[in-house]
Amino acid sequence: MESRNHRWKTDLWIDWCPGCGNFGILTAEVEAFKELGLDPTKTVIVSGIGCSAKIAHYINANGVHTLHGRAIPFAMGIKLANPNLVVVVNGGDGDLLGIGMGHFVALGRRNLDIVIILHNNGVYGLTKGQASPTLRRGIKTKALTKPNIQDAVNPIAVALASGYTFVARSYAFDIEHLKEIIKKAIQHRGSALIDVLQPCVAYNNVYTKEFYEKRIYKLEETPDWDPIVKEPDPEEVEEKVSKAWIKAMEWEEKIPIGIFYWNPHVDSFEERIKAEIPEYLANPPAIQEISDKEGRSIIDLEAFRVLFSKKIIHIKKNFQN
């Protein structure tokens, strides 16, 4: 399907609150798709549950709106069955880092070629403003009855520790910046995290537009910042991960956005499977023929005897007992 003339948004009325950060993410995402010339029929948006998850319906590409916390394993199944699809996960911080944290970590371990766009607003919006896993201890957003007594997780640090090979942060209302990061993440072959700082106008009266715009600075504008691993060299990897980790710790005064870490030298999960099944990418499981025209299994008797030879016993007819 022709990408540039494609209408990348559906006609549905978007039911996010006016001023919601999701609008910025939606715009940046579809602009990135357009500029990359993606085919919407070969692109799949997989989302979880929550305000952010509805994005799957607003983008005019394949959309799979799944279960709370489970967007990543749904996406992994789609990608494994057809590695030629572009698979992007959109999910909130409660979704991906609370109920779905196990999957978030597991994706990094696999380096499967999936992009995670984390709508990070510090609250559970759709259930009316409870504290999410990225809300810091001691903060009281307006729907909380008292200040939060749980510590926050750091998505960048978790991604680095889990093995993501592209780790970045952007800001929902810097559409140009977010779009460019999304484009790079899609072009990267491996697991990518984009932590998108996103104000929630309804429930987060602490991490507001003003809060972020006062603190945010761009890593790419920082002298000598070079997050890209040049050679598959363990020492260089260690150095780049360590520097990224230190940047990930910055928050109160200054908040960095941009690419924290980018290592293009790690085998993707698809390549690991290809080592086992050479034709995996050329003829993926989703489109392989499994039967002939009459509906007979492509495993005929001859193939059956070869494949299961260890389980077949030939009976000795010269019976003596």
Place this chain on the structure above:
Amino acid sequence: MDDLLLIIGGPQGSGLETSAIVLTRAFGEKGYNVVADREYHSNIRGRHSYTHMRISVDERYSLAFPVDLFVGMSVESVFTHFMDISENGYFVVDTAFLEQRIDRIVSMEPSVKRRLRKQMQELGVGDRVEDILRFLENRGVNTIKLSYVGYLRMLAKKYDISPRRISRYMSGIAIAVVAALTGIDLESVVDGLRARLSGREELVEHNRYLIERVMDYIQGSYGSPLKLDPPKKLKNEVLVVTGNEAVAIGKILGGLRVQTYYPITPAADESLYLEEKMLLKANSKNLGGIVVFQTEDEIAAITAAIGAALAGARASTTTSGPGFSLMVEGFGWAGINEVPIVVTYYQRGGPSTGMPTRGAQSDLFFALYAGHGEFARIVLSSGDHMEALIDAVDAFNFAERFQVPVIHLLDKFIANSTATVPIPDLSKIRIERGSIVEGGVDYKRFSKDSIVSPRAKLGSNSIMWYTGDEHDEYGHISEDPVNRIEMYEKRIRKMELIDREIPDAKKAVLYGDKNPNIVLIGWGYTKCPAIDAIRKLEDKYSIAYLHIKLLAPLPSSLIRGILREDRILIGVEHSYEVQIASLIRMKSGIHIPHLVAKYTGRPIYENELVDAVERIVENKEKRVVLSYGE
């Protein structure tokens, strides 16, 4: 002799599985029908386990007691199984066991020890192995004392094997004893060894030497008193498979392309076998590849399988009760989104962790009703290895034809037992994928034009949406009450369609007398003891077994035609409730007045079921609870 039962008992990790596999192949090569069950604890090394085998001249499916031959590889096994031996049977122990006492066995559970000691006191048996042997000899049992260590030393000396490595040859002693007493020739045993120890010729040679020595001694002293008659019908070849492997083979035939799993007993072996078969290559022909994906948990396992199915691959996941408990939310998503996935569900003893390595059929209602809300599903069950293989293909066909999630419900008894089964007739196997389309512009994934909407794969030339919310024809969220009714009914009415389209032979089968006075009713592994029991009882009673394969949608009218009020109806199940009887009452209104239940985690044995039927028919007992087996 036309039917031989034996037990080899010993600690977990002592090579019992090797013994069972080698012997199964050796007897199989001679054309015998073999069933071998593995009873074991959730443990890697040391706890008591045993192999229970049945070798017969024609088809038998179940296991039974007493056994004709017992080979004890540990002291614990001697005390555990001494009452399992038949009166003229052969009971073989290590001479090193003779002085050992029951109270010294550390691995035996205290309650088991107390129970056995009490039983031994009541029988007037002392607490040493020697006392057990004397007691058995007085009952007419033939006891054989063999110095296992002596033979192992002989082997060690001959091949200069270090003492540390010698224990791995223990299985050879058990194999030799069985082969000698049943008169199986050494060459058949060596063929079995070769298959088990593929390529490791040195080990084969060592074992051959050991086995030959032991066989010479046993046959010289005792002959081959347990010699079997020739097999009734000789096939050219057979498959020797566990239930897990039978399902895996069925899935491969059926076009499985993505299998997801999280390790769990007794399901994991299926995925392990599939991992060996990821590249489907026969001679130089490339037949595709299967992605076997070990996930981080069962939630990921089912949701990744769903994702793979949306992309168009035949996808399944494999688990048991605790794993399926975690999968339920994903299962419901597959229900509302009409996703063709297969969940292969091997039941084990519950609730919670329950008895992980023991069998049960107590998850029937869970499989039938798991998930909130109402949606169409198929629950298909298999009664033996051959059924498990064929049903694995049907499960995919049904899932794709009707676009519903399918549970293929099995149990540990089938999963972990090994059987000789015929090579499946591939000419009868068909792949039926239902309506798969390219979609095109303005594609409606959930078109209301038909109950089963034409399905496009993600990545076809169309755009589509899926959501766990109620949705419109495009897959977008909709809470419109009129749409709700239409979509709800579209999904649920598939149950009627499925009921109409699946042939009766795949729904339920009546075995035995076609016009019976007594009907046993069951599903799953119950088939095995039931078929054997009615064979034992057919001279005495007009009796049949109704084997129900399709549990959802339940073939109520078919069942009503057979379960007439003038017949003695007996529900049989490995559970407390005998859920199949409750289900039939609920769905067809028929009351099954007699129940046979077993919930020890051990299989129903042929002899137990024969007794239970006699008690019900002769004494009009309502409920018989079975408990045989350690």
